[in-house]
Amino acid sequence: MDGDLEEIARADLIEREPCPRCGASPGSVCRGNSGVVAVDHHTGRYAKIPALKAGTSPDKSAS
Numbered sequence: 001m002d003g004d005l006e007e008i009a010r011a012d013l014i015e016r017e018p019c020p021r022c023g024a025s026p027g028s029v030c031r032g033n034s035g036v037v038a039v040d041h042h043t044g045r046y047a048k049i050p051a052l053k054a055g056t057s058p059d060k061s062a063s
């Protein structure tokens with residue numbers, strides 16, 4: 001359950017920043033080219049959040 005909380009906190013942090021990639025405003029989710037809500041936030045959006053950048057591991061299930 002801690003993992004779920006971390007995911008929620010992570011999304012909350014990311015959504016405080018505007019997205020440089022798709023132009024999503026703070027508090028909004030990322031959207032793809034066709035306006036469809038993206039499955040995950042664009043990398044550029046959380047690259048400037050050190051804690052998230054360091055903690056992001058795309059293959060964390062492979063360990």
Ligand SMILES: [Zn+2]
Binds near residue numbers: 019021031041
């Ligand atoms: Zn975006």
